[in-house]
Amino acid sequence: MIHHLSGIHETADYRTDTQICLYYNDENENYPPHWHTPFEVIMPVKNIYTVDVGKKHYVLREGDILVICPGIVHELFAPETGKRIIFQPGLSQVQIRELELLISLIRPAVLITPEKYPTFHQTAHQLMLEIKEEYFRCEPYYETAIYSHFLRILVDIGRLHGALKHPSADASNSRQKDYLDKFLYITNYINEHFAEDLSLEQIADLAGFSKYHFTRLFKQYTDTSFYKYLNQKRIDYAKTLLLDPNLPVLDVALQCGFSSLSAFLRMFKQLNMCTPTEFRNMYDS
Structure with missing residues (x-):
């Protein structure tokens, strides 16, 4: 399923001229730790599916929905048999001023289950099925329909989690x-x-x-706190700069707003469970 993986960075295999990708996946294959710029939404349809996001371990049952934020390292584990929707919508071309606030509310991921969100889960489950149908029918305005369904999910998440x-x-x-x-x-x-x-x-x-x-x-x-929000933005930017092997780690730290290399190293490891050099090596491997 991962078609373009460089180290731990996946380039989403978007459908031509879109920023959407969807797999109705039935592969008995695990996927190593990786990250990408679009969201990832996973919903098992038959059997369970297991996902590690950072230090958190999720066992998704049929119908559970996991929304993973952009830039988050995650790992996938498949059972011997089963089917699941794996949906990757990119929003870089969608200008929504509330989007960063929404991401901060649910980062790194949010699990939508019928027990925790009985009413919302029914809505989100139906929207995910409609997203799959729109993607494979590929009728006029299907891309607009898919984005409208996904944004509806994000709006409901924001209203449930926000102030x-x-x-x-x-x-x-x-x-x-x-x-x-x-x-x-x-x-x-x-x-x-x-x-x-x-x-x-x-x-x-x-x-x-x-x-x-x-x-x-x-x-x-x-x-989240002000400084956690600020440092997360800095580290997200640092991860993109580290993709340039010729840029010294100290320069990365200074370009991201850190006053010292030690502060940058400490915060990077805290948020990514590896050092900047280890992250760069994973990308280059």
């Missing part, structure tokens, strides 16, 4: 919308300026909140 699920008791809908708009602006600002010397105090002031109030709200709206 709007747990609004403050005294907060009006208007205030919630104002806060969400503000944190969309803040996360987009970080996405554009992460390589600069950003501080919690500076970004809190940009948002118009005290440091302590901003810290609480940032966690509420992104499900």
